[in-house]
Amino acid sequence: MKDTLLPIQADSISKQVPVAAGTLQILRDIDLAVKPAETLAVVGASGSGKSTLLGLLAGLDSPSSGRIRLAGHDITAMDEDQRAAVRAAHVGFVFQSFQLLPNLTALENTGLPLEILGAADARERAADILDRVGLAERTGHYPRQLSGGEQQRVALARAFVTRPDILFADEPTGNLDSENGRRIADLLFSLNAEHGTTLVLVTHDGRLAGRCGRRVNMAAGQLFDH
Amino acid sequence: MPISRLLALAPRLLWREWRSGELTILLLALVVAIGSHTAIGHFTDRISRSMEINAHHVIGGDLVLAGSRPFDPGIRAQAASLGLEIAQTARFVSVVTSGDELLLVAVKSVDDGYPLKGRLRVTQELYGEEEVADQGPPAGEAWVESRVLHALGIGAGDSLQVGESDLVVTRVLTYEPDRGNNFYSFNPRVMMHASDLDASGIIQPGSRVWYRDMFAGPPEAVESFRGWLEPTLEPGERILALGEDRPEVSEALDKARQYTGLASLVALLLAAVAIANSGRHYSERHYDTSALLRCLGCSQNDILAIYLFQLLVLALAGGILGNLAGWLAQSGLLAALGDLLPGNIPGLGFQPVLSGMFLGFVVLLGFTLPSILRLRAVSPQRVLRKDLAPLPLSARLVYGLTVLLVTGLMWMYTGNVTLTVGIVAGSALVLLIAGGAIAGLFGLLARLLPRVPVVIRAGVRNFLRRRREAVAQTMAFGLTIMAMLVVVMLRTELISTWEETIPEDAPNHFVLNIQQHETGPWDDFMRAHALPADPLYPVVRGRLIRVNGAPVTEHVSKEDRNDESINRELNLTWSADIPADNELTDGRWWPDTSTDERMVSVEAELAERLGISTGDELTFFTGDRNWSARVTSLRTVKWDNFNPNFYMIFNPGAMDDLPTTWVGSFYLDSAQKKILVDMMRAFPSITVLEMDAILNQVKTIIGQVVLAVESILLFVLLAGFVVTLSAIQTSMNERLQEGALVRTLGAGRRLLRINQWSEFASMGFLAGLIGVMGSELVIALLYRRVFELDYQPTWWAWLMVPPLAALLIGIAGTWSSRRILARPPITILREAGA
Known part of the structure; x- marks a missing residue:
């Protein structure tokens, strides 16, 4: 398969950060390719570097060395603003801490990525997808008026509303109880299947990882195939 | 992001912020x-x-030119070309007569433009209803202060002579916006029209006249006029500013x-x-x-x-x-x-x-x-x-x-x-x-x-x-x-x-020329009318003629030769203590009380203008003789305190052999004005200055x-x-x-x-x-x-x-x-x- 068709391709990427005692090697020499519509779980203990990897793959940060292609773009050759444009066009996110804006209603939070893209029908599409995640009755509620599970469902709706090619999820069930966690996972995978989205999921929850098509382990800044 | 998309997104986000109350504070x-x-x-x-x-009413115009000679007509032409309004006055001291009575008065002749700022206030008869007047008296008429009527024993409708002119008194003058603050130089006012001035033949070469040309107009025009005027000023001519004339305001x-x-x-x-x-x-x-x-x-x-x-x-x-x-x-x-x-x-x-x-x-x-x-x-x-x-x-x-x-x-x-x-x-x-x-x-x-x-x-x-x-x-x-x-x-x-x-009950009337023998009856009169009587101050009139033996006009610079203080009699007083709000700037207050030497404390600004310092000997002329005193201190005076203030204060006993009158002040509210008629009858020789209008303005x-x-x-x-x-x-x-x-x-x-x-x-x-x-x-x-x-x-x-x-x-x-x-x-x- 040619590089350009792969949604994500990382070639020997490393990340170091300066610390008081010298430099800290967070990631070392990682190669990773993710195919279209593939679901990939990155598992590992806390501090193993999996969130850093996710940030690099999604273009939120730059590697110290190596090359990353995201949706066909060499994002390592881009500046932050160019990467932002790639994210806007191709990428969706789901976070452990939901990251809903407290002053926006569920509907407004969901529609925000469409507004950034300048979509005229942002409200309708946001309402549709909120209906799809079972929150049709809660569109006017603010995050503080929603339970944790409901907040994460709004976050899922926001992630899928732009029909992204690639979805990055960082511990999406980490802040939820097991029942709510299971429901969110169900929703995540069914939306993913409906939209044919490529999914990269970071978690230390083995069961969640088990629902992905492929699984890689992260330890001491290196990747190991499962 | 394209600008159009930003312009759509930003207001939405702002509205959501606003709704949340985050932006309220x-x-x-x-x-x-x-x-x-x-x-x-x-x-x-x-x-x-x-x-x-209002403040410019006080000096009579946006810009006022003062001098002791008639001004070059070119000045008025320039002002007119700039679109300024102009008024002209001339002031001088003269004697007016009515029948056998004579009175020294301060005459002011005004043209049709006067007053440029503010309005005159007059009554038809003594202490009648006040009305405003937009112009001064027309030709052939005189408007006078109440004191003139009292002193000459005449009323509205009678006539008086100014030089060779016969003028009919038609109004009692109660308020002149540009009267100024110079309490003691006041002789009672007689106001007449400028066209009567020449006919009166009263102004001769050598007459002492103070001319004022007043100008008013848009600020830019006034400023450009000032810019033109300043370099052309002759010695003895000056531009009046508000601060000089009314410092308290x-x-x-x-x-x-x-x-x-x-x-x-x-x-x-x-x-x-x-x-x-x-x-x-x-x-x-x-x-x-x-x-x-x-x-x-x-x-x-x-x-x-x-x-x-x-x-x-x-x-x-x-x-x-x-x-x-x-x-x-x-x-x-x-x-x-x-x-x-x-x-x-x-x-x-x-x-x-x-x-x-x-x-x-x-x-x-x-x-x-x-x-x-x-x-x-x-x-x-x-x-x-x-x-x-x-x-x-x-x-x-x-x-x-x-x-x-x-x-x-x-x-x-x-x-x-x-x-x-x-x-x-x-x-x-x-x-x-x-x-x-x-x-x-x-x-x-x-x-x-x-x-x-x-x-x-x-x-x-x-x-x-x-x-x-x-x-x-x-x-x-x-x-x-x-x-x-x-x-x-x-x-x-x-x-x-x-x-x-200016306390609420600050004295608003001043009385001059109370004779020595009238001081007791004066106190009785004040008590009888339940008026709070402020203490009387002794006054000796004297003209400053020499400084250290040299004539004062030679002692001062050319510009200061027209200073009013050396061209008229001053009110001199004595006091054991320095007045409450005066402050010594040099010397000591009566350093030696045992001698019978004459000592004087001089107001500091006057001393500076006339080049007087402590130790100098000043010679005065009173009545028929000259007498001298040594300057022992200089002091500042708060002229704006509405109490009698003096340029020269002597040590007690210094003027015992000189003719003395007394001055005082009292507060009278407008409802009590008629008391003045009784007062003038009881004390025919006194002069009452009515300051209430000016005080109210301030x-x-x-x-x-x-x-x-x-x-x-x-x-x-x-x-x-x-x-x-x-x-x-x-x-x-x-x-x-x-x-x-x-x-x-x-x-x-x-x-x-x-x-x-x-x-x-x-x-x-x-x-x-x-x-x-x-x-x-x-x-x-x-x-x-x-x-x-x-x-x-x-x-x-x-x-x-x-x-x-x-x-x-x-x-x-x-x-x-x-x-x-x-x-x-x-x-x-x-x-x-x-």
């Missing part, structure tokens, strides 16, 4: 800043234009202008502190939003553009609302003051509106831009790692920008370099000292902690733990208190100074000034309130979470309340100390350098302000933190999580 601070600016701007603009109009105006400038500046600065506070708080609350927006595809510039847009809309809204509030406030003020203000208040100026809008942008952008720039720098990675805060901007940049902005604003406001530098340097000094002092106090407090009562120990520890934030907040409160104290203290001092200038102006000053204080207090709110609000989220956590861990409400109390109260106490210290520093400087007042430490402030500040900030802080106690901790923690 920011907008409130902005509205207070702009509101106070425009209210004060409109109010002082209108009042000072009106005061200036111009001084009050100047101080009021400086004060309103200072007060509105303080209101503005306080509001700016509030804006900066809220702006920083707003920005910190939006790190997550920025990170998320970046994550969702906004570039750094998009973020900057979104927040800049929000600021601009806020500035615009603040500008409009602030202008509206300012306009309402000044309309309210003017309506409330209706009776006190003259009827001729000019309309609203456009300048305060424009500068208010401009100010909104400058203040909001200037004080929040550093915070907004930090938002731009938030890393998108913050969505994954919450601890990633943007790097702080260079402190030098932020503080440099702020100091620059503040200094610029101050200068723009006050136009006074001393004031600006004084406040900036004062504040910097206060900040420096206060910073050091607080650090010291913190150290002390930390060491004393074990001895602090257990109940409040946690609160004090909390205060100490948040040291950096607490220092900043304490300083902000301290500066706020300082600024408010400065404004309050200055106001109190200025108003009491002005009110002392009182009105001072009253306006005081009210302006009072109302401005209101804005300062409002601004102070907003700062307090904003400062407390900025730390509220953290406090909420902490409080909730502590409650979850089992702390009771009582304990938490005591904690909050002791924390805010200790902050208030420290801030109070800083405020008092700073205000003392700034006030000492301002009093000496700007307002020319005597500085004395305000002990009450040291005692009262720190406890009061502790109480008020304690209440405000606890009230703002009531949410911590009012809501279940779990709700607060969950919201914090969301």
